[in-house]
Amino acid sequence: MNSFNQLLLKFEDYFNVRHFPISPATLYDPAQYILGIGGKRVRPVCVLMGNELFDEIKQDTYLAATAVELFHNFTLIHDDIMDKAPLRRGMETVHMKYGEATALLSGDATFVQAYVYLSKLHPDALQKVLPLFNKTALEVCEGQQLDMDFEKKETVSMEEYVEMITLKTSVLLAACLKLGSILGGASVGNQDHLYEFGKNLGIAFQIQDDYLDAFGDPSKFGKQVGGDILSNKKTFLMIHALETAPASEKEKLNQLLQSSPADKVEQVLNIFRNAGVDAWALQLKNEYYEKAMHHLEEIAVMNKRKEPLRQLAQFLIQREY
């Protein structure tokens, strides 16, 4: 059994090569560029972990992990175009560096390359893996579309927000673990528990991300604290505050959503605190975390094999920053 960090090293070792033809460089260099920006490689390592929960890691699993990482980077390239984002992990986004048309096309090529890796799986593995990969890819598109739709909607219910977050981020984490478990020979029941573990963990992670954006320690949190508030983002916190704050506070919040006073972040945080949004968010996060852990416990393998996944969950969720 390997820890997350050990598996990360193994994956990096496998993944740190050029994944595209040399020519035309105008198409493939932008695709290779975003892979070089790095990132935490959480998703491909989850594929390896899903496999190793049940059996030794197979060669096919590295192929599937690579496909997943390429897919993830394809979504980053296209999301950045849609969001008009200038930076990603402190570096120029692909469309800023190479232009929108090329970024769009390089994203497409990155997506195809994901399927190139999948096509190298053994036929019986491919048959099991491809439908889940496709289903997840469609769901991620749906999540991104809902996210864009919500920007234009006046009110978003908590149920709608959870669905969007689930599609946009959680199902990919869940699918990575399940893909690995399929390749590791898990039973369908165990696959499904692992999927639910990943899905709930993903939602808990997003709640924490929303929480830290508002209440995190600026010296530890990687991004600007209050960024979601400044961009009027509908987050777990904002939606809950709008749903539960007293009428007068709710009115104030709605006014703040349509204006930009200098102390906007402070004012919104005060309303959040008065409505008890901070404690509520931590409790909700914990509920999803507990649900995730429940599904992990239900998986019928020796307890000690689950240790790396428990550590991953704690690392993702209980981080202090």
Add this chain to the structure above:
Amino acid sequence: MNSFNQLLLKFEDYFNVRHFPISPATLYDPAQYILGIGGKRVRPVCVLMGNELFDEIKQDTYLAATAVELFHNFTLIHDDIMDKAPLRRGMETVHMKYGEATALLSGDATFVQAYVYLSKLHPDALQKVLPLFNKTALEVCEGQQLDMDFEKKETVSMEEYVEMITLKTSVLLAACLKLGSILGGASVGNQDHLYEFGKNLGIAFQIQDDYLDAFGDPSKFGKQVGGDILSNKKTFLMIHALETAPASEKEKLNQLLQSSPADKVEQVLNIFRNAGVDAWALQLKNEYYEKAMHHLEEIAVMNKRKEPLRQLAQFLIQREY
């Protein structure tokens, strides 16, 4: 054996359903919209023809044909974004109707849906079909990138242009025929001859398209005659003229490429005619057509099974308008 038109009816019958989930409509309606604009469905019918050249049409072949048509429409959505095209087949393009971000994402979803259909193939068929599908998808991306690169390049050689056209349009036609032949149980040798038939036919078709844009009968040609000249497009004709016209004519041509006199089309056509570009183009088209027919003849099946493909080639190439 069925003619192209008979197979077209069969395919339309199979294809004219909704190919996407109902919700979120904001994502899937734009994807369904472009399928409804129609088009000639040449590519999916070629998949059916490739199969029927060797054997009765299998259910898997309809799935592969659907995947190819979805892939083609995905490229149309994204190409129209890149080219900032307002219209396609006389209708609003997806990005004009629904916005660029949604068009980009709907294109992605359409592409995933192509793989959803492929994933339903029998495992042994999938294993043979997927690598060719992926390879072709990457080549089409390469062709589109080269096309965009050429717009910024001062000179493009004939060799470079043929490569771009081959990647951007011919390999998909070739791959469609080959996909069908794989599913129809063709030998590798026969598959390869059919691929070369499609590839050379595709190039011949493009030469004709370039020719008609300059010398076509305006009453029969669907598009504005001289459109390529007005947009300074590097076509077979323009590249050949720049490569072979006498120095003085070449200089005139270069000046015309940087200006827009009222009689620009007429002036360029005169240079083309003086340099014999029109006769040259017809001859080049014929050379590729003959190459295509040679590969068709080499395929080891009864002569009469090839009749529909011969008719298709004549329809595509020898049209008068």
